[in-house]
Amino acid sequence: MNFKKIFTADWKSLHAVIKHMHKVSGRSRVDLFRDMYACYKKGYTWMGYMVNGFYKYTDENVRRTFLSEYVDNVKIVKxxxxxxxxxxxxxxxxxxxxxKDFLKREVIDLRLSSYDEFSSFIDRHERIIVKKPFGEGGKGMEIYLTSSIDNPKDLYDKLKKNDTTIVEETIxxxxxxxxxxxxxxxxxxxxxxxxxxxxxxxxxxxxxxxxxxxxxxxxxxxxxxxxxxxxxxxxxxxxxxxxxxxxxxxxxxxxxxxxxxxxxxxxxxxxxxxxxxxxxxxxxxxxxxxxxxxxxxxxxxxxxxxxxxxxxxxxxxxxxxxxxxxxxxxxxxxxx
The missing domain is CATH 3.30.470.20 (ATP-grasp fold, B domain)
Structure with missing residues (x-):
């Protein structure tokens, strides 16, 4: 269990979550926070506490049927x-x-593809979506209408510089x-x-x-x-x-x-x-x-x-x- 995460928590968002659970459950904010912390020590995230409905499911036997992110999910993956x-x-x-056989669309990786290959790629497609190779949660994604790309070389250089190197045909x-x-x-x-x-x-x-x-x-x-x-x-x-x-x-x-x-x-x-x-x-x-x-x-x-x-x-x-x-x-x- 990584207790360092406590110090990097988004406390503003956590306050909003506790305020909401207090409103719908009638439990005090202090009681909810203490309970959330007890569950956190068992591997449940702050958000997972709300999503699982732990603000209303207080029976420990019920809670044990729910998977924790930091313990159960880590064990499953490992x-x-x-x-x-x-x-x-x-x-x-x-x-x-x-x-590639399951994607049913064209994808290129600018870490391996030249500018000429990128230029040819955008000529073949009306719209493209670009992603970071190790991006998560949709962060860093952008869609481009290829007819609006004035300077493909500038875009190619920009994408490589920003490590946004996965380029896909849109679905x-x-x-x-x-x-x-x-x-x-x-x-x-x-x-x-x-x-x-x-x-x-x-x-x-x-x-x-x-x-x-x-x-x-x-x-x-x-x-x-x-x-x-x-x-x-x-x-x-x-x-x-x-x-x-x-x-x-x-x-x-x-x-x-x-x-x-x-x-x-x-x-x-x-x-x-x-x-x-x-x-x-x-x-x-x-x-x-x-x-x-x-x-x-x-x-x-x-x-x-x-x-x-x-x-x-x-x-x-x-x-x-x-x-x-x-x-x-x-x-x-x-x-x-």
Whole structure:
């Protein structure tokens, strides 16, 4: 447990979270803070405390069914993903090469590509998206309309200087997926787990989308998410965790109903990640981000340390019970 994180905490955001939980639970701020700190020492994050609903679930037997970020998730990654596999998943350039058959779009890495290759790339595509090779949570991403690029050489030099070296053809989203949120490419976070016998399963799926003007759906940037059932249907309302808990039953701008939205081609989504999971078998657990394009499901990236928050949010649970047992069974791992 890294207690140094206490001193780097975002105290302004933490105050907003405690204020919200005090309002909805009736518990005092002091009581909530003390309880959050006790849970933090067991590996639960400040945000995870709220997302898990620990402000209302106070029974220790209930809480133990929820996964902690700093202890359980760290153990899962350490025991199920080799260092070599983690490096492939961490580096978007290496990932794009190893899993290129599942991307269904063109990607170049400016660490390896010349200016002439970059220039030819932007000539072939109307829009491009640029990313940092080790970026997380959507930070540093930008979209360019190639017809508006006045000086491609200047852009090439700028991207290399800023270490924004992953350049991708943008995805044309499936029409049904655009209904739920028109601004972002809405993605499914879907996990694959390989047990010690080699069986591949999907322990959870979550739909992520935007309710604002951003083209990104990341929860860490104010996006929302809903748990999906095995048929790809949303379970409960959309949930926002940043800057604090908010719940949406419909889109605040379009009034589109979020309840029981069905993701199209969900069996194809499961199929593509199960096949991809076997490419690097030393990565027994991967959290995939998948979009539904006009060409069908496409893999955006694979996450080596997928957050536990997305699949154990209290508003999506039928009963106060977390997924510890589910993950133990899927990965043949002991967590409790």
């Amino acid at each position: 025991e199920t993903i080799s260092p070599e596999a983690r490096e492939i998943l961490r580096d978007k350039g290496k990932f794009s090469e190893v899993y 044309v989203q499936n029409e049904k997926m655009s209904e739920i949120s028109t601004n972002s490419v809405n993605t499914i976070r879907i996990a694959t787990a390989i047990d010690l016998s080699g069986n591949v399963t999907v322990p959870y799926m979550t739909l992520r989308y935007s309710v604002g003007d951003s083209f990104l759906d990341n929860a860490s940037l104010g996006g929302v998410y809903s748990l999906l059932d095995d048929e790809g249907v949303t379970v409960g309302p959309a949930y926002m965790s940043v800057p604090y808990e908010k719940i949406f039953y419909s889109h605040p701008k379009t009034n589109y109903d979020f309840m029981e939205f069905k993701v199209p081609q969900i069996e194809e989504v499961k199929s593509i990640v199960k096949e991809a999971a076997l490419v690097v078998k030393s990565a027994r657990y991967i959290g995939w981000d998948v979009a539904i394009s006009d060409k069908g499901p496409v893999i955006i990236e694979g996450n080596q340390t997928p957050s536990v928050d997305l699949y154990q949010t209290h508003v999506h649970l039928k009963e106060p019970k977390g997924p510890v047992k589910i993950m133990e069974k899927a990965l043949d791992i002991k967590l409790r």
